[in-house]
Amino acid sequence: MSAAKDYIRPIDFKRGRVDLTHGSGGRAMAQLIDELFLAAFDNDWLRQLNDQACFSVPAGRLVMATDSHVVSPLFFPGGDIGCLAVHGTVNDVAMAGAKPLYLSAGFILEEGFPLSDLKRIVESMAAAARQAGVPIVTGDTKVVEQGKGDGVFITTTGIGVVPADVRVSGDRARPGDKILLSGTLGDHGVAIMSLRENLSFGTSIASDTAALHELVAAMLAAVPDIHCLRDPTRGGLGATLNELARQSGVGMHIDEAALPIRTEVAAACEFLGLDPLYVANEGKLVAICAPEDADRLLAAMRAHPLGREAAVIGEVRADPHHFVQMTTSFGGSRIVDWLSGEQLPRIC
Amino acid sequence: MKKKQGQRPRQHEEQPMGIPYVDEFRDGRLARKIAAAIAAAVRPARQYRFMEFCGGHTHAIYRYGLEDLLPANIQMIHGPGCPVCVLPMGRIDDAIALARTPGVILASYADMLRVPGSNGTSLMKARAAGADVRMVYSASDALQLAVAHPDRQVVFFAIGFETTTPPTAVVIREAARLDLDNFSVFCNHVLTPPAMRAILETGDELGLDGFVGPSHVSAVIGTRPYDFVAADYRRPVVISGFEPLDVLQSVLMLVRQVNDGRVEVENEFSRAVDAEGNRKAQALMTELFELRPSFEWRGLGQIPASALRIRAAYAAFDAEQRFPVPAQAVPDHKACECGAILRGVKRPRDCKVFGTACTPDQPIGACMVSSEGACAAYYNYGRFKDVAVAGQA
Numbered sequence: 218m219s220a221a222k223d224y225i226r227p228i229d230f231k232r233g234r235v236d237l238t239h240g241s242g243g244r245a246m247a248q249l250i251d252e253l254f255l256a257a258f259d260n261d262w263l264r265q266l267n268d269q270a271c272f273s274v275p276a277g278r279l280v281m282a283t284d285s286h287v288v289s290p291l292f293f294p295g296g297d298i299g300c301l302a303v304h305g306t307v308n309d310v311a312m313a314g315a316k317p318l319y320l321s322a323g324f325i326l327e328e329g330f331p332l333s334d335l336k337r338i339v340e341s342m343a344a345a346a347r348q349a350g351v352p353i354v355t356g357d358t359k360v361v362e363q364g365k366g367d368g369v370f371i372t373t374t375g376i377g378v379v380p381a382d383v384r385v386s387g388d389r390a391r392p393g394d395k396i397l398l399s400g401t402l403g404d405h406g407v408a409i410m411s412l413r414e415n416l417s418f419g420t421s422i423a424s425d426t427a428a429l430h431e432l433v434a435a436m437l438a439a440v441p442d443i444h445c446l447r448d449p450t451r452g453g454l455g456a457t458l459n460e461l462a463r464q465s466g467v468g469m470h471i472d473e474a475a476l477p478i479r480t481e482v483a484a485a486c487e488f489l490g491l492d493p494l495y496v497a498n499e500g501k502l503v504a505i506c507a508p509e510d511a512d513r514l515l516a517a518m519r520a521h522p523l524g525r526e527a528a529v530i531g532e533v534r535a536d537p538h539h540f541v542q543m544t545t546s547f548g549g550s551r552i553v554d555w556l557s558g559e560q561l562p563r564i565c
Numbered sequence: 566m567k568k569k570q571g572q573r574p575r576q577h578e579e580q581p582m583g584i585p586y587v588d589e590f591r592d593g594r595l596a597r598k599i600a601a602a603i604a605a606a607v608r609p610a611r612q613y614r615f616m617e618f619c620g621g622h623t624h625a626i627y628r629y630g631l632e633d634l635l636p637a638n639i640q641m642i643h644g645p646g647c648p649v650c651v652l653p654m655g656r657i658d659d660a661i662a663l664a665r666t667p668g669v670i671l672a673s674y675a676d677m678l679r680v681p682g683s684n685g686t687s688l689m690k691a692r693a694a695g696a697d698v699r700m701v702y703s704a705s706d707a708l709q710l711a712v713a714h715p716d717r718q719v720v721f722f723a724i725g726f727e728t729t730t731p732p733t734a735v736v737i738r739e740a741a742r743l744d745l746d747n748f749s750v751f752c753n754h755v756l757t758p759p760a761m762r763a764i765l766e767t768g769d770e771l772g773l774d775g776f777v778g779p780s781h782v783s784a785v786i787g788t789r790p791y792d793f794v795a796a797d798y799r800r801p802v803v804i805s806g807f808e809p810l811d812v813l814q815s816v817l818m819l820v821r822q823v824n825d826g827r828v829e830v831e832n833e834f835s836r837a838v839d840a841e842g843n844r845k846a847q848a849l850m851t852e853l854f855e856l857r858p859s860f861e862w863r864g865l866g867q868i869p870a871s872a873l874r875i876r877a878a879y880a881a882f883d884a885e886q887r888f889p890v891p892a893q894a895v896p897d898h899k900a901c902e903c904g905a906i907l908r909g910v911k912r913p914r915d916c917k918v919f920g921t922a923c924t925p926d927q928p929i930g931a932c933m934v935s936s937e938g939a940c941a942a943y944y945n946y947g948r949f950k951d952v953a954v955a956g957q958a
Contacts, residue, residue, distance in 0.1 A: 474593070487587055490936075540949045546593045547809055549630020551946040557925030 228252050233332040240326065240360025253336060254356060257343035262319075262354035270354035272319060275378050282309035283374040291338065291368055294408045295423025296499075298371055299342035304428045304499060305450070306375040307349050311430035312446045312502065314385035314437055315377035320346060322356040322373050327366030338369060349428040351375070377430075382441055389444035390465035394533040395511035397504045399432065399518055400425070400526040402454055403482040406496035410489070418488070422481045427500030432523045436504065439517030445505040448498070455494040455553045457503050458541045468536025471553065473546045475530045495556050505533060590808030591629070599813040600634040606820045613639045614772050615819050616909050618761060619779035620647030620937025621807040627946035629809040639816065642771060642909040643942075645760055645864060646779055648725040649676045649935035650907060653861045654895040656753055657682040660722050662891050663751055663884060664688060664696040670714060672707035673722040675700045680934045683895045688722075704732040708739060711748035720884045721750045728781040730754045730873065731846040734853040737875065737882045751884040752875050755860065757782045758790045759871035763862070764908060765798040771909050775801040775819040777812065780834040785850075787842030788832050795828045806834040853879060861894060863931060864907030903930035906939050913943040914951055920944060 228248060238245035255263055262270040286302045303320065310317040322342070326335065346353050353373075379385075404425040411420045429448065436443060445465070449457035454476075458469045478493050486493045500523060506514050511529055518524030531543075541553040607613060617623055623643045626632060632641065645651050661682050664671035671688070678689045678700060692698040697717075701707050707721035723733040733750060740748040757779060764771070778791055783804045791802045801822040805815035815833045822829060832838055853876060860872030875883040884890070897903060901923065902916035913919050913932070923929040925941055932938035 484587075538949070542949060545628075545630045546591060547596045547629045547631065547634060548593055549633035550949075551628060551630045552949050554945045557941075557945075 228332060230332045230336045235326045235328055235330040235332060235335065235360055237328055237360050237362070240358060246358065249358065253339055254358070257339045258322075258346065258353045258356075260352040260354065262352065263356075268355075270319065270321075272354065274318070277378040277380055280310050280313045280315040280377045280379055281374065282306055283372065284309055285370060285372040287367060287370050288409065289367060290409070290412050291334065293412055293424055294420075295405075296426040297338055297341050298369065299338035299340070300345035301424075301426050301499060302371040302373045303342055303345035303349060303351070303353075304426050306373040307351055307428040307430055308448045308499075308502075310375040310377040311428075311433045312385070312448055313377070313379055314383035314433060314443065314446060315379040315430075316434065317349070317351045317375050317377040317430050320351055320353045320373050320375050322353050322371060324356070324358045325366055325370040325372075326358065326360045327368050328360055328363040330368050335369065338371075342371075345428070349430065351428075351430075380437075383437060383443075385443050385446050387445050387447060387461050387464040388466075390461055390467050390469075390505045390533045391444065391507075392467060392533055392535040393508055394444055394505050395508050395529050396458070396469060396471060396531040396533065397506070397511065397515060397518065398454065398477065398528055398530045399429070399502045399504070399524045400500075401477045401479050401482065402449075402498060402501070403478060403486065403493040403496035405499040406453070407482045407485045409497070411485070418485065420481050420485060422479065422485070425498055425500035427523055429500065429502050429523060432502070432518065432521045435521045436514060436517050436524075440506055440510045440514045442510065443504055443506050443514065446502055448502050450499060451497050452556055453493070453495040453497055454503065455492070455541070456556060458553065459539075459555050461503070461505065462536075462539040462541055465533070466539065468534045468539055469531060469541040470534050471531030471541070471543050473543050475528050477526045477528055494553055508532070587808065590806065590810040592810065596634060596810055596813055599810065599817055603639070603813070603817045603820060604636050606817065606824060607636050607638055608824065609638065611638060613820060613823060614642060614774050615639065615777055615816060616642045616644045616764070616771070616773050616775075617777040617805075617812070618644040618646040618757070619777075619782070619807075620650065620935065620939070620942075621779070621781070622777055622805065622812055623647075623939050623942050624937050625807055625809050625812050627942040630946075631809055631812060632947070634813065635816065639820070642773070643906065643912075643939035644764065644776075644909055645862070645907040646726070646757070647932070647935050647937040647939075648729070648755070649680055650903065650931040650938045651755060651760070651862045651864065652680070652724055652753055652931065653863045654681070654683055654897060655861070655893050657687075658895055659890045659892060660751060661686055661688060661691050661696075663720050663722075663888055664691050664698050666718075666888055668718050669888075670697045670699055670710060670717050670719045671722055672699050672701045672710055672719060674724065675702075676935050677722060677724060679928065680931050681928060704729075704736040705739075708736040708745075708748060711740070711745055712743070715747060718747050718749070718887075720888070721748070722753070723750050724753045726755060726757050726779070726782050727785045727850075730850050730854070731785060731843075734849045737853050737879055738849075740882055741879060746881070749882050749884040749887050750875060751890075752854070752873060754854065754873040755862070756871050756873070757786070758793070759868050760862065760865060761791070761794060763865050763868045763871070765794065765800065767908065773800060773909075774823050775803070777815050777819070778802045778804040778830075780804055780806045780811070780838055783832075783834065783838040783842065785843050785846050787840050788830050788838060789840050789842075791830045795830050799828050801828050802830045804830070804832045804834050804838055806836070852876075862907075863897065864904035898929050901930040903932045903940075906932050913940040914948075916940070920948060
């Protein structure tokens, strides 16, 4: 069941570090694959030890998505780059209304990276994939010289299948449609920021990183004709709504008072001068549906553990300028615009 | 001014997710009550023109859509109170030159990184081209960089009004105590009252009826330095907090002063500001800094005694003494109206390049870069109103 054991001493995962031989294609690389990746991800496809995975696909339209993960820090409250790499791609596939089937994983490791950390990351990845029921069936490892990477970069690609009657797409939002959000905003971004160099602050907020495909399946069971789905990751809700507005050629109008935001997240954003609308999430989705389906969709979301705090946050409107507007808690209105570059803290 | 009893509003039961001491000042119902009081107080036949000096207020006005809550005959005019916007292009070029000096790490507040210098450069572009520019969140982070990199010269690009000056003073004194020979400050701290005087000296060009005064600055210098605005120029001032309810309440106080024919410096932000300010911070500023005879402001030109430089006793920590700094005056881009906008003479949408050649992604002027800049605030939060106006026409 494993590669031929033509090496003698097992890898020292406690004290060892990644070195250039781990990416050289030689014995050390075979050993790393065997003792780490195969052991953690173990499944029928990987065990065949081919350079690719061969599988049959059920009927329907195929969906494919890929995502590279370069997060810093690698470990954060509520997760790490490993589970994030699984959740991110599973979610990208799921946002087409698809059932995710398989994942591939590419690792770029920096020379000197502790093997203990790599093991932690790979095991977290394996656990996330197992929990999601989406096996990692093929992969690749490269090692770059010290200083040419940031510890570890992971690229994952996912494949899934969309049932014939599902037509979720970012260009299907129509005036009058309702906009729903599955839960609180900004948890992931604040959890990450709380550990950044020069910025560390104590918080009980953990990343919301999670695989959303089962929530999506429950939503589609209740409302098969969901018009749009998207996970508001980088750029937050603000960027996601602008993307959907542009794709569909419509405007959006949201209500600030309806947005679920945890006190700790709001407080951290206040302190840093950031707007939670633009802070990243990794376990939330935005759904857009016909107004008559909104109550049913909301009920289905709230019945799922990952959608317990779901809310209707606004509606789609006709607008040739594709503005995303927000009624503030004051009753005034403003634009929720694209972010210019990165959100930066204010001086005073 | 006597402290009012019960100044701090009560917590609201129906806001379980709220932040104590912040949400109280963002209560929509209370806002509508104040807005109704303003609407009842204004005289319909009269125009009220108030300048919010500080970019923090401009930001709050747009972010919370406060203009929608004000009667049509109240006009808010955006003032020069954004430390990023008022720094002239020549000083940005100087900072870029410092960043390019071999062996130097330039530590800067994040807002400054994207501000264009001449020839389309910026600290961000200098960094991409190899200069070692680090984004810091505080002056003490810059000092820490110097401690961590004894083999490099760390220059802190210090900017800001009286609010950010005391922290700069603290790190210079700390660097002296640690006897650090690799830390210096490129000092660009400017003062609020001279800028306000410069605006008032432009005469009646603006037809101002009063000022929403800066509160964070006043927490340091107190309210007394604004007495001249009322005494010499006969304009009311209300020192205002930055929360949306603070701004609305301050506008109401200004309307009442105008209606009553009163000209006073009032303090809406009494929860943190008094007449004298923070004496310890003032003493520290006096110990470390002295007035520059004159300093150039973007949009306002040279203003005498309006900025600070490091005293001779601390010259070892003055980047302008330690490094050759070009110190050239550079005119603003011809099409850019930042100057007129900073003086309150023009509004962002009056600028020909607003929203076309000049956007937050491709800024020409500093007003479009800083989150507190009038153009950026208007572009990011308010520009849909132009479309609505055009649609009606």
